[in-house]
Amino acid sequence: MSQQGNKQAKKSGGKKGGKQRELAIAKRSEDYPQWYQDVVRFGELAEPAKVVKGCMVIKPHGYAVWEKIQRDLDGRFKDTGHRNAYFPLLVPMSFITKEAEHVEGFAPELAVVTQAGGVELEEPYAIRPTSETIIGHFFAKWIDSHRDLPLLINQWANVMRWELRTRMFLRTTEFLWQEGHTAHASHDEAEAEVLRMLNVYGDFAEQVLAMPVIRGTKTATERFAGAVDTKCIEAFMQDGKALQAGTSHDLGQNFGRAFDVKFQAESGELEYVWQTSWGVSTRLVGGVVMTHSDDEGLVLPPRVAPIHAAIIPIFRNDEQKAEVMVAAERIKAALSEIDISPPRARYRDFLEVALDDRDMRPGAKFYDWERRGVPMRIEIGPKDLEKGQVCLKMRVDTEAVSGKQFLPEAEFLASARQRLLDYQDALLALARARMAANTVTLDTWEEFEQTFAGDSSKFAWCHWDGTAETEAAIKDKTKVTIRCVPLPGYGPAPEPGVCIYSGKPSAQRVLMAKAY
Structure with a gap:
């Protein structure tokens, strides 16, 4: 972890576990609100502006x-x-x-x-x-x-x-x-x-x-x-x-x-x-x-990532350092010429590359860049130089984008742009699959109450009788709101049914969920 991130963690004051808790990210399954705050903090995105009530400082x-x-x-x-x-x-x-x-x-x-x-x-x-x-x-x-x-x-x-x-x-x-x-x-x-x-x-x-x-x-x-x-x-x-x-x-x-x-x-x-x-x-x-982050920290799609790739040079002595840094600078220069801007965009989006030469152990650097959501990490050391290769690690390992692999340097540079675009697509596919797996069609109030028991929530397609009274009653009893009546192609086609709560006639299903 960076000195800045470590300093920030010490100041944060975790709920339990003292210093160990302060340096850890809560698990989504155990404390989702704390996980979110931890990801934002350790990802160096923002911090509360405590001297100004309810405001935040957005970090660089x-x-x-x-x-x-x-x-x-x-x-x-x-x-x-x-x-x-x-x-x-x-x-x-x-x-x-x-x-x-x-x-x-x-x-x-x-x-x-x-x-x-x-x-x-x-x-x-x-x-x-x-x-x-x-x-x-x-x-x-x-x-x-x-x-x-x-x-x-x-x-x-x-x-x-x-x-x-x-x-x-x-x-x-x-x-x-x-x-x-x-x-x-x-x-x-x-x-x-x-x-x-x-x-x-x-x-x-x-x-x-x-x-x-x-x-x-x-x-x-x-x-x-x-x-x-x-x-x-x-x-x-x-x-x-x-x-x-x-x-x-x-x-x-x-x-x-x-x-x-x-x-x-x-x-x-x-x-x-x-x-x-x-x-x-x-x-x-x-x-x-x-949408994207995990228990290890921030995950960013390449199109909004401030840094697309972090290069980690690995060496044991000054002689090795000199050789590795030459190769690292060469790779950085080559990556920085790659443009991943969308077709017909009004701007150019050249890869932003960080060459991490801080005086820290490689493992601490890996940890730091992982928490900051950088899509691509490149490791290069003396053995890699001998073999003319790099070690590539994508932030998220998916079926479409393999996690850690060793590639010839020329092959890596030639494929870096497409790898990032594939990674962008893979994150969208994962998010779509997650949404689909947590979307349900409910027809009875008993099913509805079970689905939304406690703090639980899903995307639920339910019939509604169209009245504000029913809408308010559902919200009062369960904290669930009608998120929207879907436009054509974005939800179930209109079909007659009965309201999930009142039992009165309904013309179509609407999207219901708890919300931020």
Whole structure:
């Protein structure tokens, strides 16, 4: 383990077992919440910002993961015609209160500024929990005619929602995200935008994060405050719980009316715009952790890994060191020329390679890089030089990607790119298999209660009678929520049945699970 990681572990203070516990990662099967915190900590992704309630410090390794998420998504947004802008962090409280459902939904989470410069403000400001209101204000200034539409804007920003129970990346008081905001001349155009951006998120989750998702529609109870419809992607975590990984909202004309965002239609009449908003956040980093990591620590797909390969030189004396380091530098230079960026990407993704020449035993280095989730480890020593080979160890050993093997150096370099792409695919396949193995179809309340007993959870396809009363009763009794009504192709086809709880008629099954 690195000196930094060791120092961090000593400060962490494990639950039991003293120093031994502080240096160990809890097992998923024994203490999943502690396992998650340990993986984030030992993976050097983040740490709690204890001096600022409910916030976290994203460390360089964790922020580099977010930068890769941001870079890929930003390219996808621009490919669909969106442009980046930035709006104020402080939102006048009068803006928040203009849309009734919106203020009701966010009021408990607002952080409000009432003083500045030593004086009481004439009007308080909310630290943005989201930006529909202030963006609606400026849309009203920017839009006059149908020729100004569609207006497609994205913002990369931080937001604040005053959370009572926090967990790094998954739910923090302050977090980073992007929020798309668009205005359209018709509801049909807005609905098409909602679905288009949902599919951008879904494709990104599977292609980049190797995280399979269910695409669907939120119930009226679960939809975004102020929206007329919310679409979502729901990901399966290894403890059986769901993670809402992204949302896309049809705002109808609610914010258009609240902020008087009108345009002159081709007919010459004034009409209110139809708006959408959509967003993902740094909780995606937590989703990656819980989708792929194991009891040894962090596992990262190559497309979001800050470091793709770590080279570990092994030697006993200065003479051996000189020879091994020459070979290690040569391999590093060759790997660094390899590009694994996706087809038609707006960026180049050359391999990031770490040559670990720290004064530590090789075993400690292996341990350190394993916990940081580096996909590929290359060991090279005097015997390898004699044989013209390297020892390759992939972070996860799968049927598709063998774990530890000895390869001629030239063969390894020629195959490194494809090995990483195969590893990316293998992680997605493992995640899909894990989700499938933990997805059930339930028809009786007895089965339902058994499936969700205690803290247990699975992805369950169940009939629901469509009422908010039944939805609330199920949540109250079991902490299970309706994650979504699946879009075509992402769940069972609609079929008549009876509600899992009430026994009343149901038109189709919905996805139910406990959730983060």
